[in-house]
Amino acid sequence: MTRERRLSWINGLLLPFLNVLTAFIATAIVFILIGVDPIEATKILIYGALGYDEGLGYTLYYATNFVFTGLAVAVAFHAGLFNIGGEGQAYVGGLGTAIVALYLNPALSAWIVIPLAISGGLLFGALWAIIPAYLQAYRGSHIVITTIMFNFLASALMVYVLVNVLREVGEMSPESADFIKASWLPFVHDVFASFGYKIAKSPLNLSILVALFFSGLVWFFLWHTRWGYAIRAVGKSNDAAVYGGINPKKIIIVTMCISGALAGLVGINELMGVQHRLFLNFNYGYGFGGIAVALMGRNHPVGILIAAFLFGILYQGGAELDFELQNVSRDIVVVMQGLVILFCGGLEYLYRPILIRFLAPIEATE
């Protein structure tokens, strides 16, 4: 194995693995501190997330959301932008989906309605990202600040829209009416049932295929098109990009639109797939979770799929922990998420010097 190859293995696989492991060890210490047996907790978590059909269904259903927001963060990251507005973009994207899914003629075929509803999510997500992008590109306002502000704006906007515009007459709760049937994405258990296999009911729906499709698309786009090349060039070196005739301002706008659009797909899973109506805070936590997923997945679609699955496990297993153990609440998931961000993001290269030193004698013998 050549040196670069070995380094890419270290950077790409071994380091993230060790970082996640460290985060889990730290979590175990937290468990011990609150008087919970970490081995017992791990057993409950793993069984709850993977041990039976329904649990696995939930895990994959959560994972689907993390794929969308993880991809969103990753695409922006490749252009050197830290989009932490996935939360708001997902929220407003859901509004786009809802508008299509509420007001389209119910007689239309699902083959027309579903692509249009998905496009609604993409479009609104992109629109919500375009103002921060413009401010960054042409006014120099930092994208981190503006996207986080836009999360709050999205929150306020959605409350207003749900209470004053979309709420049905005579209803108390701030929710929209049910979406037209043609916009409902089939549940995976229904699909299986139609082929004669019976699996337990879970919210897992065909959005997971959309997530896989967009993962592939993002991979192709970033590494196999000239636009992806331009985006990565801007991310790695602004000066070199300008030299190469690439306009970084345009790239910032385009990239943020793509990023926002991807985040806007959370609504597909939550709204078209499961709830079939628009309601408050359906996006809660997925936008920020996406940051951790992208960090852990090293901004590569394959890594993001793996990381999203892990986060799905944490979400679902965390819910089980909450249910099974008295002194554990669901917030333990947030603790784990925080530790993963800390070790995968903040302390990304913690083990690198040690590994390099460990490898030096092996290299010397070659």
Add this chain to the structure above:
Amino acid sequence: MTESNIAIELINVDKHFGAVHANDKVNLSVQTGTIHGIVGENGAGKSTLMSILYGFYQADSGQIKVFNKDFRAISSKQSIEAGIGMVHQHFMLVDNFTVLENVVLGSEGGALISESLANARIELTRLAKEYGLEVDLDVAIEDLSVGMQQRVEILKGLYKGAKVLILDEPTGVLTPQESDELFRIFEALKKQGVTIILITHKLREIMSITDNVSVMRAGKMVAHRETSKTNPEELAELMIGRKVLLNIKKSKAKSGSPALIAKNLEIMNEQGLKRVSDVSFEARSGEILGIAGVTGNGQGTLLKALAGILPISKGSIEIMGETITSNNTLNPEQLRNLGVAHVPEDRQRMGMISEFTASETALLGYHNDKTINQGVWLKRASVKANCESMMEAFDVRPSNPNLMSSNFSGGNQQKLILAREFERDPDLLIIGQPTRGVDIGAIEFIRKRIIEMRDAGKAIILISVELEEIMSLSDRIVVMCDGEITGTVNGSEADEATLGMMMANALESEDSLKGAKV
């Protein structure tokens, strides 16, 4: 020579970086109170060796003695304590601090700074007198010329008690006159018993100033000579291990029609400061127009404007029948499509993307090219094949398109960039610092290629701070200072003194301008 005379002694110093053997059992002894030159190609291990001495790196094995005492530095702190000072190629000064504040930085003493400043002022005045290093202590660094900033660096070293000064390529940013001034300071320091280690690749400097010289090649110390008993030809041969032709023979230029006409250009830099004013010139096909000047006198800004990276605020540029003005701009891509190739001054930041593979760097600026795109699909196999053929044509080593750009040596990075720009058969080439940080073997290769392009009837604009390079390549030379053209000379009639005066004359006028403003 008796043992007590030796300031620095390195015995079998060995250093590996992974698979790279940067220093291979290096021996060196530097006598107290002498000027000792270390020459070698880029990547020969000079900088690594000095970094070990200054405590940036630790040697894998070997022994270091400073003034006959065993010495092992784990940070620059120990080196400073042992009496070693270093003047880096890029100055380590805080621009908006005064000279005094910069010198005190790192040895401020207590919580209140006024006392240490007062003490430093007394000490510095003494040092300045003793060594002839007069500098106004209360001027901010940003208001000093480069030569004066270098003096501050030297003063800083002396203030911290340096008895051995290491200078890394100190004349790279100086005019010939400023360099002479620096050498005069060296002499003064030497008289006071200070030992100087001079790292350089300019053999002329070695010959004129040093007492002894050591030559490094590929991590090994290959020769030690008394300067008076050697000559530049021998040193150059030792450095690269074979004979080199530094002055490339070229035939007389067959100048054709103008490919670029610049009229009364005024250009602002990225910060909106006027760096070029009222500059006019012509570049003709079949000839090399050299633009000489000390770094930072507007050449870089001019180059960027010619390449479409910066807009011009006044005047016009005619290229291939298109006229660029402040209202009608062309971006770098449009210029490339017109047949303008650009080799940027700053290879690392602009010419390539360190974290991209070689094949991706070889694509920079041409990613929209029809031959490698099919619909939305960027054909990576073609990109790789193109890179492979460029690597072969320009002898880029290692010839691996998948290797990270940062893993190539400076010379090979530059060859790859030149290949990218030359292989598209442009009509006008704008080349900045083609051989900066490039080893001698590659310099020869690159210069030959530039001449070949000229002989093929291309117009070439060459910007370089190396006078020797400008003089050996250019058919016509334009000298710039403070954003203006201060002289035009025919290449065959140019000599270093005249060019130096043109570069420096304008420096005087800059001073008078500043005076007028105040």
